Amino acid sequence: MSDSAFAYSPSPYRYVARFRDGAWEEGFLSDDPNIVLNESACVLQYAQNVFEGLKARRTSDGRIITFRPDMNAARLKESCRRMAMPEYPEDLFLRAVDDVVRANADVIPPYGDGSSFYLRPFMIGTDPVLGVKPATEYEFRIFGSPVGKYFSRMIKLRVCDLDRVAPHGTGHVKAGLNYAMSLYAITEAHALGYDENLYLDAATRTYVEETGGANIFFITKDGKLVTPRSDTILPSITRDSVIKVASSYLGIEAEERPIAMDEIADFAECGLCGTAAVISPVESIDDHGSILTYFRGIPQEESVTQRIKNVLTEIQQGDRPAPEGWIREVRLDN
Numbered sequence: 001m002s003d004s005a006f007a008y009s010p011s012p013y014r015y016v017a018r019f020r021d022g023a024w025e026e027g028f029l030s031d032d033p034n035i036v037l038n039e040s041a042c043v044l045q046y047a048q049n050v051f052e053g054l055k056a057r058r059t060s061d062g063r064i065i066t067f068r069p070d071m072n073a074a075r076l077k078e079s080c081r082r083m084a085m086p087e088y089p090e091d092l093f094l095r096a097v098d099d100v101v102r103a104n105a106d107v108i109p110p111y112g113d114g115s116s117f118y119l120r121p122f123m124i125g126t127d128p129v130l131g132v133k134p135a136t137e138y139e140f141r142i143f144g145s146p147v148g149k150y151f152s153r154m155i156k157l158r159v160c161d162l163d164r165v166a167p168h169g170t171g172h173v174k175a176g177l178n179y180a181m182s183l184y185a186i187t188e189a190h191a192l193g194y195d196e197n198l199y200l201d202a203a204t205r206t207y208v209e210e211t212g213g214a215n216i217f218f219i220t221k222d223g224k225l226v227t228p229r230s231d232t233i234l235p236s237i238t239r240d241s242v243i244k245v246a247s248s249y250l251g252i253e254a255e256e257r258p259i260a261m262d263e264i265a266d267f268a269e270c271g272l273c274g275t276a277a278v279i280s281p282v283e284s285i286d287d288h289g290s291i292l293t294y295f296r297g298i299p300q301e302e303s304v305t306q307r308i309k310n311v312l313t314e315i316q317q318g319d320r321p322a323p324e325g326w327i328r329e330v331r332l333d334n
C-alpha cells in the first residue's frame with residue numbers, strides 16, 4: 001500500500017443522510033457506492049456540491065484515530081453557507097465519521113506503512129431545478145478509501161495564469177466548482193511536466209495564494225516559517241497545524257502574511273501542506289520561464305520542512321502527545 005497512489009478504491013460502507021421538508025433525516029450506512037439522481041438535479045446543472053477531506057490512521061497499538069475532524073465539520077458548515085445549502089450539524093458529522101471508520105475498520109491500512117484511510121464527506125443538491133436557484137433536497141455522504149501518497153516525487157510547480165477561483169471569489173470555499181475550474185490548468189501542468197499549479201492573487205497577480213490541492217509555505221534562510229495570509233485561499237487544517245507544530249513543538253518562528261512573488265526567490269525551502277499532500281517538499285517553481293529552486297545544499301533530512309513533517313506525522317499517527325482536541329479515537333467496540 002505504501003507505494004500506491006492517492007486513488008479511489010471503494011470501501012464496504014458509506015454514510016448517507018437526506019435532507020427533506022426542511023430537516024435532516026436519520027442517517028444510515030449503505031453498501032451501495034452509486035447515487036441515482038434526477039437529470040436536472042441542482043448538483044448536476046449548477047454544481048451545488050461541497051466537500052471535505054480528512055484521514056483516519058492506525059496507531060502502533062492498533063487503535064484508529066482521526067485528526068481534527070471538528071475542523072472539517074466547521075469548515076463544511078462555512079462551505080454550505082456560501083453555497084446556499086443547509087448546514088450539517090457538527091455533532092452528527094463527527095458521529096458519521098466515526099461510523100464510517102468503524103464499519104470499514106477491516107480495510108484501514110496498518111500502522112507505519114505510509115498509507116491511511118481518506119474520508120470524503122460531501123453534500124449535494126439532489127432535487128430538480130431549472131431556473132438558477134438552490135435545491136430544496138440534499139444528500140450528505142461520507143465515503144472512505146485507503147490511500148497512499150498524493151505526490152510521488154519532489155514537487156515541480158509552475159505559476160499558473162489561468163484563474164482557478166470561480167467568478168465570485170469563492171476560492172476559500174471547498175466547493176466542487178472551484179476544483180472544476182482547476183481541471184484544465186492541472187491537465188495542462190501535468191502535460192508540461194509539472195506536478196501542480198501555483199495560483200497568484202486574482203486582483204493584482206503579485207502575491208502567492210496556494211496550489212490546486214494544497215496550501216504553500218516557505219522557510220526563510222534564517223529558519224522562519226512563512227505562509228500566505230489571504231481570505232481567498234482554502235483555510236487549511238494542515239497549515240494551521242503546521243504553524244502550531246513549528247512554534248510550540250520546535251520553537252520555530254511562524255509568520256502568516258501576504259507573500260509577494262518578488263520575494264520568493266529569497267526563501268531557502270518551500271513545501272505544500274494539506275490532508276492529501278501531508279507535507280510535501282517543493283523542488284522548483286517555474287515563474288514564466290524563470291526557475292526558482294529550493295533546498296539547495298540542504299539535505300532533505302536536515303531541512304526545517306522535514307523536521308516539521310516528522311513532528312506532525314508523529315502526532316497524526318498517535319506516536320507523540322497532541323495538543324488538546326487534535327486526536328479523536330474511534331472506539332471499535334461501540
Ligand code: PLP
Nearest residue numbers: 213214215234236237238274275
Ligand atoms: N487548499 C486546497 C485547494 C485544498 O484542496 C486542500 C485540501 O483539502 C488544502 C488547501 C489543504 O487543506 P487541509 O489541510 O484542510 O486538507
Ligand code: COI
Nearest residue numbers: 053054213274275276277
Ligand atoms: C484534501 O487534501 O483533502 C483535498 O481535498 C485535496 C484534493 C485531493 C482535492
